Amino acid sequence: MEKKYHQQVYSGVLGKLLGVYLGRPVEGWEYEDILTTFGDVYTYKNHYTGAPLIVPDDDISGTFVFCRSLRDFGYEKIKSEQIGETWLNYIIENKTILWWGGLSRSTEHTAYLRLKEGIKAPLSGSKELNGKTISEQIGSQIFIDTWALMFPNDPEKTAYFSREAARVSHDGIAVEAAVFLAVMESLAFEEKQLDKLIKQALFYVSDELKELVETISDVCEKAKDWREVRQWISLHHGYDKYPGGCPMVTNHLVVLMSLLMARDDFHQSIMIATSAGWDTDCNAGNVGCLNAIRLGLDAFKDVGNLRQLVSDRMYVVSSDGGSCITDAVIESRQLIADSCLYTGASYEKPTERYAFEFPGSVQGFMPIKLNKFSQALTKISNTNESSQENGLKLSFEDLGRGSAASFGIDTFIDLTPKGKEGTSYFDVICSPTLYGSQPYFYEIEVDQEGLMIQHFYHYFDENDELACYMEAELELHKGTNIIQSIAPDFGGRPIYQLGFAISSTKTCSGDVIIRQLSLDQEPHHYELLSSREMTKSLTPWTTNTSWLNMFVSSAEKFAPDYQHTVAISHKEKNGVVTIGNSKWRNYSVSSNVVLGCQKRAGLVGRAQGHRRYYAGVLQDGKACILLMLNGKEVVLSAKPFDYQLEKSYQLELFFFKNQINFLIDGIKVVEAKDKILSEGGCGFLVDCGLIQAEGLLIKKTEGD
Structure with a gap:
């Protein structure tokens, strides 16, 4: 039974990907333009738009990032507040995951700004604070699939976690729709009949949504084909019937139409969700995930080369840069591991990055x-x-x-x-x-x-x-x-x-x-040189070079420098820049750092996002080792150190097992022991000012 569930998790992840990639190229197109250009969209159309097939997408990144709150907060019964903190840790403002459409225009951008202001979830997504229009757009439904994948055939837990997650950014019927869809997905691990799934999931949502679901079910039952249902949706619940740019109701009805009109044909279901227009990648992604869970890997037997072209590949874009390049197998493993740690079930997770353990998986090769x-x-x-x-x-x-x-x-x-x-x-x-x-x-x-x-x-x-x-x-x-x-x-x-x-x-x-x-091991000796040595054609305005793009920066300004490798400037607290693999454990990171006018500066290590890390810093006349955990700071050790601004210091942050050392100019100044964070990337930290760094050296450590 466990093996069957595990394969269904993988199938659900893969179904999500195929749906998103099918719908992505025509997102935002008018229905009539899709119809006249392609007719029924059964194959990928990325070549038509000139984009690669595998691209970053909020439907993928948000789905597989926000559920990390379960592992980051100790597998306890988390609430919206903790999931909101997960947003702050993994989102880089104006860069990752979300559509950054502006305050009171983009639902998720609005919620992020509330969280950044210190407003805790669920108030961050409430209609009382943001208004009914913003709080009832589609986003909560987009990101919900992983809660069902972590709790197979457990509608109670799925309903709880999906509701808490949705309330970070949404309210009202948008939350109800997210819960309804997630519960259907959870039940689909065992129940295969769509009508029964819908009936059982309705026990977990409000009367307002129940009425919509029952109505669309009746329309589908009487219709001759899906385009007839689509016309009904447009007439009664099209975008023009609701305020805002991407209302939830329209798209939720498209999801249900795609499922009910395609029945047990996976390919047909994601085709309908794409060809119908509106939020095509979101709708096809949700439909693909649910139907792939319900139908299992057999769902992909008649999809042509859709699965082969994807080859499990995906990008999960967040402040955890080492986890961006990933695949359906890696993400499925982590969801299974998270679920088992929460429930106490056993799971032997492969230690190798590539083990090809799911049927037909190729992991991006x-x-x-x-x-x-x-x-x-x-x-x-x-x-x-x-x-x-x-x-x-x-x-x-x-x-x-x-x-x-x-x-x-x-x-x-x-x-x-x-x-x-x-x-x-x-x-x-x-x-x-x-x-x-x-x-x-x-x-x-x-x-x-x-x-x-x-x-x-x-x-x-x-x-x-x-x-x-x-x-x-x-x-x-x-x-x-x-x-x-x-x-x-x-x-x-x-x-x-x-x-x-x-x-x-x-x-x-x-x-x-x-x-x-x-x-996934640490490098033995990896060194970045001066910016001039890294790229011959560098100018003071060159900010897009391959070596610079290896870094993930939430600092406001991060650029190469003529006299140093990089200059990092941030006007607020917590300007973090990281590099590395999320599985690195025992290593040291060092750089020659010139302190500008700032409140605090230094190095970070074992970073899991940009609000979960250790840091060795100079601040207030002291050298300190800090633990930043979910936005809360703990000083693990500190000693007086008379540093000077505009002077270069060789800083080194050392990790081996539970030992942490902070060295300055080759001398161990501060040490600490801590075991909360055991792995992660490394880089720089600056608060309210500037640092310039010459070189970066990462070395594997064998002991103190």
Whole structure:
């Protein structure tokens, strides 16, 4: 039963992705324009708009970020207030997750500003404070799926948590609709009949929503096709019937129409939600998630190449930059782990980043063409589709001299002006998943002798152009090969892709299987140099370079500097800039920092967002080690230190297990022990002023 639930969680995540990516390119289009241009939208239309298929989207980022409150607050019975704090931790103002449409125009932006002002949830989203129009827009329904995925067939818990989450930003019927949809999703783990799901979920919502649901159900039952129902919605509940830019009622009715008119046809359901117009990516995402839970992985058998083109890939954009590049497997694991820790159930979560444990999963692995070879790779699949074992199966034909089966994964995003053009109106904020000197290992099985493997890396060079570096060939023996490697250093510049090329001295066909790939360790010695050394073409106005884009900044100003690597300025408290993988544990971070006129400055480490971290800082004539936890500050240790402004100090923040040291100019000045935060990225902190930093060095630690 547990395995069945786990697969349904993965199916729900994947269904959400397929729906969002189908609906995303036509979001905001008039219904008539969708109809005349495409008719029924069964296939991805991103090529029509010039955007990539995999783009950042609030429907994805918010859904998989806001539910982190469950793990960040100790798996206790959290309330809206704690979920609101999760918003503040992971959202970067005017950059991540939300549509930043303005106070009293964008519901979520309005709620964020209330939270920032110190107004606690649920007042932050209330109609008393924000008005009925703003509080009853669509957003609460967008972000609700993960609460159901964490509590399979548990409508009581799902209703509680989804209501608390929705009330951070919404009120009234918008909250009721979010709860109704989440409860349906939770029940769908067991109940497969849509009519029964609707009837049972109605016990958890208000009479106002019940009347709407019952009415649309009657309309669907009598209609000949979905376009007839769509016309009824437009006539009685179209956008012109409600104030605001994206009212909940219209879109909630579209979700129900898509489910009821498609019944057990997953592809048909997300097609209807997309082709009907209005908030297409939100509606298709919700429909896709619910139907994928209800129908299981069988839902994807008749969707053409929709699943293959996605290949599990997704971006979850937040202040936790190391978790931006992710996939449906990684997110499903975390939801299952969160649920099990809350309920006390057992779950052996894979320790390897890539374990391919769900049927058909490929975790973002794609063919990568190498200019020096012709491509012999013919198919990427999973061995669990035909056996009991999990593994990435790579099939090749006519492999021989001059050809290679080449494949790999993205470890960063091309955010330079050339690469960023046309991606999305949501910013991509991301730290790499692989750094120079970072170790990784994998297990690969081959079915014949005479095969070789080469590791290759696409990286950004000093001109910010993508270049390729190929390592020497390694001989593979028939059977299982365990290979350990270390990513090469490209002067601190980002690695864009990690790739593998299978070659042979004789023409052959066959398969290789990767059973697992571990990629989350700390780098041994990773160093950023001066800004001039990082990018040749740097000018004082250059703010969009690949190496600078590795950092996630909530500071108001973050830019390269002629005399230093970066300058960081922030007019308020808590100007944080981070880099690194969210799984880093034992490391030190150091930099030469010039103190400007500020209240506090230093380094942060084990950062999990920008309001959960440790920091080594200079403030008020003291050197301090701080714990910032969900916006609340605790001084763990402090000693007097006579520092001077406009003077450079070598600062180092050291972590090993529970030990934390703060070193200044090579001398340990302050130390502390604490175990609350065990992992996370690192970077800089400045309050109300400026710091300039020369270089950044991250080293793996072995002990004090």
